[in-house]
Amino acid sequence: MDVVTQRPLRLALVGNPNCGKTALFNALTGTRQKVANYPGVTVERRAGRVTGHHLDAEIEVIDLPGTYSLRAHSADEEVTRDVVTGRFEAEAPPDGVICVVDATNLRRHLRFVLELKGLGLPVVVALNMIDLAERDGLDIDVDRLSHLLDVPVVPTSALRRRGLDMLIGTVETTLAKPPVAEPSDGTRTSASASPGDAAPSRRDLRALQAEAKRIAAQAIRAEGREHALTRRLDAVLLHPVAGPVILTVLLFLVFQAVFSWAEAPMNWIDGGIVALQGLIARTLPAGALNDVLVDGVLAGVGSVVIFLPQILILFTFILLLEMTGYMVRAAFLMDRLMAGVGLNGRAFIPLLSSFACAIPGIMAARTIDHPRDRLTTILIAPLMTCSARLPVYALIIAAFIPDRQLGGLANLQGVVMFGLYLAGVVSALVIAFILKLTLSRGQAQPLIMELPKYQIPSLTTLAIGLLERAKIFLARAGKVILVVSIVLWGLASFPGPPPGATEPAIFYSIAGWIGRGLEVVLAPIGFDWQIATALVPGMAAREVVVGALGTVYAMSGEVTEASLAGTLRSAWSLPTALSFLAWYVFAPQCISTMAVIRRETNSARMPLFVAAYMFALAYLAAFITYRVSSAFLGA
């Protein structure tokens, strides 16, 4: 052990997560900092130097990981606890601590100050984010706060570089008061910090919490009205237990609504298409044009357009949640979970956008500055359930999952849809975790964003957003699916059946020939040649398969009912349907996504890697689903 006789004053920056410790550390020390790892743990040690004002001496500042209390849960929190209590082997105990608190969130942050005071170390409070407090009309009586806490309080803004000199000056004065006994040897001695050893019990914490609230209430002179409302809502919506529960229930209800509200409009569209098909079939002379319009275009495009109501309902909710300011809160709630699998907190927004479409999601990953974190986000974004999967899921669910109420609370179809979305999210988290262990080992960065105020959503903005969605969806149905339907109709019509054919004409066509070839590979997961045929154009974009199934079955002469769902119900077994759903959770059937991955990663190998791992997952998931459900259902 090295013997140090002269060492600079040492200050530890502590506080709840996200209160601005690192920002303050950077503002104080500028470039005079060193980042290293603590031995044995993966926690970064950030230390820097700042020159004092009164004493004109060097002060060493250590930035510690955020923690809510000295009762540590994670490795990060343990480091913080052990450093401030002087128990940490690799770090001499600090001479004092700067406890950083978020001025806009005094009620929650003051508890830690009270807890720290119990350690007997000199404490100075940096009342940080004072700029935000002022912006919101939050008026804090700093002198009173200092008096109530019985420690010096200095308002600061790390971002605007306010109060920094004052903070250092105050720290020096505070440390100078009882002359700091310099231990002759720089390593830790239990006498030096005399930590109030054990971490406080749960009961103590609750008492401290109550006191923190009382002090905050007395120190806050005025609280902007909006601020008060936001605080009250956040107390519930960001609550560590209630928050995630509310988020889950909310999403669950959204999917319930997608099914129950869309039923009527979907029936109207369906009725309209059937009527149109009947009209064309009757008015146009029988022949190729009649066939291509009825079986190709209307069967194909019609079976996709029918899902417009569901997509619009889903986006109504997503847009509303965004506009009210709730979505950012959802990101905050998810941050812990995502950090657990090594995802950057900033990945939430790209991943959330991927629920609409992976393309904007992957592009939004540009906001992640850490290259490996960005890559991980790009690689898992296509697993989020994009809106192109919605028509596929909806079709199969409508056909195979009974429209039943579960104990009067939930609709089974909505539950299954919710489950499919969940399957996408969970598998993305698992893949992220695997990637973290292998290629993209990296430090999870905290989520850096500001919580906006809650707002009443604007109906005009909502309407514009929905119109946009509808346009995109219909344009795709109109262009891609129209073309695909016509081409598929052509491939499925030629060559015509040989004389004396026993199977439907499509069986002998080019499409049928391709489908039968693929069936060899796809039979183990329960797909027949018709499904295989429809999957080929479905590689271009996911929802195309719905139109393609419409066309293929219309031409197989297997249309037993007016709706495609009805036809599938009689053509497929339940295990096949479930297997098809499992396939669609994973299958990378979107050319545009692959193109954008290539562009964003600037690598031709990445899209191939994504396609390969997603196809492998799709096949595996469909295989297991098919085998297990066949065994259970005895099919």
Ligand SMILES: Nc1nc2c(ncn2[C@@H]2O[C@H](COP(=O)(O)OP(=O)(O)OP(=O)(O)O)[C@@H](O)[C@H]2O)c(=O)[nH]1
């Ligand atoms: N407006 C404003 N923003 C701030 C201030 N201080 C920090 N921030 C922002 O708050 C966010 C969190 O800051 P960090 O410095 O990372 O917080 P931290 O306490 O180090 O967080 P952990 O290390 O995770 O505990 C960042 O987006 C900062 O830019 C401030 O005084 N004013």
Ligand SMILES: [Mg+2]
């Ligand atoms: Mg930090």
